[in-house]
Amino acid sequence: MTPEEVLPDQLLEDIRSRAARYDRENAFFTEDLEELTAAGYLKLFVPTSDGGLGLGLEAAAQCQRRLATAAPATALAINMHLVWTGVAQVLAARGDVSLDFVLQDAGRGEIFxxxxxxxxxxxxxxxxxxxxxxxxxxxxxxxxxxxxxxxxxxxxxxxxxxxxxxxxxxxxxxxxxxxxxxxxxxxxxxxxxxxxxxxxxxxxxxxxxxxxxxxxxxxxxxVGPNADPLIFAIFACFESLLAAVYTGIGERALVLGVEAVQRRTSFKNAGRSYAQDPDIRWKVAEAAMGMDSLYPHLLEVTRDVDALAEHGSQWLPKLVGLKVNATETARRVVDLAIRVSGGSSYFRGSELERLYRDVLAGMFHPSDDESAHNTVANAWLGPLET
CATH class of the missing domain: 2.40.110.10 (Butyryl-CoA Dehydrogenase, subunit A, domain 2)
Incomplete structure (x- = not known):
């Protein structure tokens, strides 16, 4: 199934319509959860034999990317359920059935x-x-x-x-x-x-x-780092699904920025559209190029997980690198979108204002920037000498 089939446009718009209220009231996304549950969304990883959609990590990540364009906080929370069901699916694909009960419970409607x-x-x-x-x-x-x-x-x-x-x-x-x-x-x-x-x-x-x-x-x-398949499965699902959510935030911010630029006009330049301003165009292009490099990165890593690719000691660097790339790219894109959208985006209630606050959470999720760089440096250069 495609993300559009899993999350039809009308369902996505209904979810988007509630996001500002949830944020303003600091309220849980109760209606979103009810509608996503009814649509079978919480069963993305559950095998069809247990009543689920039977998707892999690549497809699930693209669904989460789409959901995050409407409601990042909803997508982030749903991630935590999908992490556990995804871990069970990743392990099962590698012959480890120790968490099959998670998929069976999720098929019966349990929320992890x-x-x-x-x-x-x-x-x-x-x-x-x-x-x-x-x-x-x-x-x-x-x-x-x-x-x-x-x-x-x-x-x-x-x-x-x-x-x-x-x-x-x-x-x-x-x-x-x-x-x-x-x-x-x-x-x-x-x-x-x-x-x-x-x-x-x-x-x-x-x-x-x-x-x-x-x-x-x-x-x-x-205690300490080890090569148990559970550790790989948690990192694979946690980092990839986080990356998907922040990719969705960047995607939405770029769309909003483009719409604002096309809508705004310059009094100084006789009412010409800001879409004709070279400096504004440069910022939009910078945001678009950042997103264009992120989309294939997310696809490649999640596809390799599904394909049981052998990356050995490079797997963990690949996963934490994806997470950092997604969260940092999304943060830059949101910033650029606000810069080209004008002062209205600074007001409470603006969708870009909310995305700006939401995207900052990316720096706190594991692996954080320092930990990720240390992981990648160790993979390429070996550990620090003591």
Whole structure:
């Protein structure tokens, strides 16, 4: 299916029509979620045999790019559900069925969210500040604080991880599992009041001894970087789908900038269109060239994931490089679009003003600019000497 078939124009316009209100009211995208669920959008990665659309990462990323042109915060939050279902699909394509239950649950209408991020944890997936304590029977209890938990008002399954500090002879072990909405022992704080991406309602989640049964513990990994397929799958889906959202933001900003330039006229130049101003034309061209380099980058990386391409040690640099390219390019394009659109874009309620705030969130998602450059430098030059 094409993105246009998955997200018909009318559905996209309905979603676009609500985005400003959600942002203004700092409200969750309830109606968007209901309509996307009804359209089967949350089942992009779910096999057709389980009632889904059976898409791969390339097609899903293009759908997310399209959705983000209408409502970036909605797309960003939906990303977190798609990350988990995408991880399950990427693993299954490589013969690992450990997360097939995620696809089956999603096929039955469950909504997944990503509860891994922790304040001050720059090790991201390779260590955790959350304590995971073994329980009789193979389960674990988790105590810690997770930030940026998108879909907080709606998720029914939350993926979390923590560290069992006593495992592996005291070296520690990272334990991954899922909790249900009904599981006691966690609290969702009402603390999402941010500059942008407001409709995502990515509230803080406090885990206070929340228990995960043995059948929902799906990975136990050593602390530190490792080559487990789960790590690849999370990076592949998280970075690519983030890149798709920010590509959509840049795409929309360019369209709005072009429309503004064609609409504006110059009093100084006898009412001529700003589309005839050489300086304005240069800025529009700069934005367009940035986007033209980003579209094939997104396609190439996601297509390689689907094709089981072998990039070895270059896979992680490719994924973090895509994310940084997308978020930084989108930020430059939004800035250029505002520059050519005039002072009206500075007012609250302008779509470009909202995109300007939304696009800034890209610098905070992992991998951040510093981490990504370090990853790529290590791949090409080796680690720093100690």
């Amino acid at each position: 969210a990503f509860g891994n991020s922790e304040a001050g944890n720059d090790s991201v997936l390779f260590d955790s500040k959350t304590a995971a304590v073994p329980l009789p029977g193979g389960g674990y209890s988790f105590t810690g604080t997770k930030i940026f938990t998108s879909l907080s008002p709606a998720w029914t399954r939350l993926g979390i991880f923590g560290k069992d500090s006593q495992a592996r002879e005291g070296d520690g072990e990272l334990v991954h599992g899922f909790i249900d909405r009904e599981t006691p022992g966690y609290t969702v704080l009402d603390d999402w009041d941010t500059l942008g991406m407001r409709a995502s309602q990515s509230n803080t989640t406090v885990l206070d001894g929340v228990e995960v049964p043995a059948d929902r513990i799906f990975r136990k990994l050593p």
